[in-house]
Amino acid sequence: MSESKPNNSGKIEKARLHVSDLRVGMYVCELDRPWLETPFSLQGFEVDDDEVIDEVMQYCQHDYIDVDRSKVDDFIIDLLPPGSFLNKKSTTFQIKDIEQAESIRKQTTNLVKTLLEEIRYGMSPDIQLAKLAVSECVGSVLRNPEIMTFLVPLRSKDGHAGQEAFNACIYALVIGHLLGFSSSQLENLGISALLHDMGKVLIPDDILNKTGKLTDEELSIIQTHSRGGRDIIMSSGCLSIGAAEVAHGHHENLDGSGYPRGLQGD
Ligand SMILES: [Fe+2]
Structure with missing residues (x-):
């Protein structure tokens, strides 16, 4: 064959x-x-x-x-x-599976874009919609982990915030799936991954999108996005403390060189 x-x-x-x-x-x-x-x-x-x-x-x-x-x-x-x-x-x-996965990808990336806009303009983001989108992602990953992962590297080059969030969500779900997580654990993991970088919306665009070397001040401003993301998630009132912790800790490193707390170890 x-x-x-x-x-x-x-x-x-x-x-x-x-x-x-x-x-x-x-x-x-x-x-x-x-x-x-x-x-x-x-x-x-x-x-x-x-x-x-x-x-x-x-x-x-x-x-x-x-x-x-x-x-x-x-x-x-x-x-x-x-x-x-x-x-x-x-x-x-299976074309129908790919069509479905692509539809979920578009829906999720557009939703993240909408959530970011809502936060940018001081509105309360509709986190329930994000939970529903992640639930669809979980279903797709459970049906066929390969198809969703194929949609990730193909679309990640444009720096689109929605796509970056979707990528993180899918990678987390696939790894969680391989580790034997239950559906509810995957949904918690997925929403945490999807929203982990939401704090970036609080960073001025000219600093966030700067292509040259960042000054120490600019770097410290960017590094506030971890706490900012945590605060956004906490203020939503409908997400687990784990999701807030993921946002807060996603730039920590095992050797303590990360930020904002310089945590070490596990
Ligand atoms: Fe980040």
Whole structure:
């Protein structure tokens, strides 16, 4: 069985799909069984209608689509940029799961953006909405940890605060999941991670976004975001003390070199 792979330009040329993900317009170039055991053309074929999909489902569990020859390639490429899990051997993706994960990513990042705006303008952020978003993230990670993690490195380069928060949330959830955390523990962990850097909204943009070396004064101002984040979470009144502690302590280091308290050890 061959693997999905990108061509020389890095573009994905072939993708492995579960048959339930076949769509009209896709070009099937390989099956999970010999062509001669099926009624299909040896050269591959385009899926013309749903009847073809039903027929493929009778013979196969997985198939491979030629992305270039598929009329839905832009859709797939958009969801699955080169460098994603399509390059991994024997990995199958389920389009509906990716669509759902992408929807949760967008919803969560937009929500964080809204929360930051609310705090910036002195409003009370709706933390309940953040809890609901994290609950969706937990569900997605429990269903398929890989899919959510693939959405993280693909989207983290723009420095978008919502995306950075989402990334932290997903990494924390996946690690928590691997450690055997319960759903409620994951939800606490996830909301703590999602909101851990909220205090940055209190830092003036010209200091926060400065590209050159920070002065000692600017550095000390930035370092106030840990306590600021803790205060935001505490004032919400609907989050655990753990979430406030995560915000307060997320720049502490084991050797005591972190801030704001210079804590050491565990
Ligand atoms: Fe931070």
